[in-house]
Amino acid sequence: MADISISEKLVAFSLSPARDIPDTAMEIVSLSLFDWAAVGLAGIDEPVSRKLRQYAKDAGGKSEASLFGDHQKTSLRMAALVNGTTSHALDYDDTHFAYIGHPSTVIFPTLLALSERGDIPMSTFLEAAAIGFETACRIGIWLGRGHYQIGYHQTGTAGAIGATLAAARLIGLNTSETRHALGLISSRASGLKSQFGTMGKPMNAGLAAANAVETVMLAKNGVTSNPNALTGQNGFAETHHGEQDTNTALTDLGSIYILENVSHKYHACCHGLHAALETLRTVALKHSLHAAQIKHVNIRTHPRWMTVCNIVKPSTALETKFSYGHTAALLLAGYDTGKLETYTDALAQDKNIQAIRDRVKVTADAAIDEMASAVSITLTDGTIYQGTYDLAQPASREDIGSRLSLKATALLGADKAADLWQNTRPENGSIINLGRLMRGQ
């Protein structure tokens, strides 16, 4: 028997007017918004993004919501579809590992589509986004590993449900309307992992946002549904292999914001490389190391990554994004691994980079966590420096902010990065300005 109370509890949490979201959570959501906008703007020339903008143009619709990379606005659902897809096209957006999904690329396109008409204050927007992040993560946990393992793309499923709750709060649906919106989204939240590696993957994010926008607008128009369709008989969890551990999913709901564990990407390559790159960066910075001093590097990593991103001699730009040796060499030679342009065919063939790369050894170590890495650097003078890094360890808001600023600058240049930063802050950001920046104006 499914527990139906999770719907009641999430709706109550989502709509509570007295909700006191801690500043630390609001700050993380603001940083994610900044990062999301930067990644979205960086993705506008991806083929899937161009094709989606063309589709939007062909369909027409009222000019009410901004699109990444298009001077013209479009209709609400279409904006959510295009922006969700565009901001996930590079797979450079944020991730939440407990949720097993990407929160920003669904929550923000949903809320932005619904915010520009009304010129919603940034603080209101971020508050709704925090609700979306938090509920998407908790629904992700509630659906569980089984849901993900069988083949569902949690970004599309749990993401659409969280986005619906966030949107319901933003546009002011009451409890009954929100329950109906939750019923409607339960009948359409979707997305398969089998799309990974194709344009279908970012489209799952866009579709989740589009579905969330459409279901709240329908609920606002008075469309009703089965308010227990998430959990009841023949409902979403039952049909979609949901594990439904409600107690675990709702532990400390409202007092602890698990959204704060969201993880941002600082390197434009496979996520399996990030812990090693962070370790190398920390050690190299601390000791002011230069590639010429280094005799050899030993990277220890969890065994699962050995078949994912350990291409020893990459020969193409794409292959370099899946190579410990190559990315380590890039970093030690002073290249910015956060830049898209750092991954080129030419650098794959570069003799200096190859020489450093061939001094990097990668070892599988089952004792190391999946999100962690241990690095040992031996210098030509015999000195050995060691370090470890775990992506799961919390970082200060200031550190995250400065790293994301460097990333945005690498992607868009300093001026646009500063503009985006300014307009995504909780205290003085502006949705209207953010929309203008998305449109490239």
Place this chain on the structure above:
Amino acid sequence: MADISISEKLVAFSLSPARDIPDTAMEIVSLSLFDWAAVGLAGIDEPVSRKLRQYAKDAGGKSEASLFGDHQKTSLRMAALVNGTTSHALDYDDTHFAYIGHPSTVIFPTLLALSERGDIPMSTFLEAAAIGFETACRIGIWLGRGHYQIGYHQTGTAGAIGATLAAARLIGLNTSETRHALGLISSRASGLKSQFGTMGKPMNAGLAAANAVETVMLAKNGVTSNPNALTGQNGFAETHHGEQDTNTALTDLGSIYILENVSHKYHACCHGLHAALETLRTVALKHSLHAAQIKHVNIRTHPRWMTVCNIVKPSTALETKFSYGHTAALLLAGYDTGKLETYTDALAQDKNIQAIRDRVKVTADAAIDEMASAVSITLTDGTIYQGTYDLAQPASREDIGSRLSLKATALLGADKAADLWQNTRPENGSIINLGRLMRGQ
């Protein structure tokens, strides 16, 4: 291990230019189009239909496709969404029991949305519709009872996939584009049975049509996906409890058109009730029975209907359409169960009807075919009358045509019914005129 060849086979079947669909199949599809248009026009004042039209108006979009009940045209996907929902709002459209779904309400809205811009000939339209009916039915069989039993609304899932194949043929996608469209629809085909009895049910049909339209337009724009996402690892069948009996599903594909077994409704309530109503009607007529004579009624039905249409004490007009007891009581009390006006909140609360209803007992009997029913009526004097009826018994095309004409006349009046008949015929029907009639012009 999933069999991926069903995708190849269905795509080849759907796109074959030499396809020679038998006249008997084309005639049935034409009759279904006539019936679908009549039911759609009869549904324009349903609350869900009005709300959807308002939603379409609010979103705007190019004026390219007709809506039931609106002088203004709208954009392609929106027309599919609104017309799919409107034509299923009364639950008076056709059904295919092997498919376990409603073909017309998904296939026709999809194809109409894509036909008016190009003024597609009726014969081309009906040919594509026949492909949609046939593939939806076969995918329904392939997904199987398990898929339906766990809680999926096959009209929304298999329906969206069949509609995508039909639409791919209609707009001239090539094999590769059609495979990508099939991949895209696999990542979003959805719909839950838990919506039954709410506005969410007709919305599942509208969403299926909208999804089919959007995925073929995206594939036409060059959006790609995993072409094996229907059947491969982490694919639709694996995630959605699909039974995947490919041999049974594809038996005699192209030589036998199982679409010819489509069943039309002559009672304005859930199709699961019809065999019982036909039996009751026959027995009651034969013995000139009146409600006052009846001590109790026992209806035996296939177990699967027990969770579909056995609401024991319906309290709203909508709920009465899913109640053996209530509809049996209506029929025995002399109401015409073919009329929309027979299903009202007032009659749900009527003490006389409730008194008869409470004398009706419904029993699950696995020995009874799904489309059949057995009824036993015990009179106050102890006399027992029994009867059976099987909807699977074939009827002639002429009989179906005349029953459907009577139904359309009852719903719309003789003039509109004749106009619709004229414009849905394979030999001289017109999509442009059909669109005009849908818009009420």
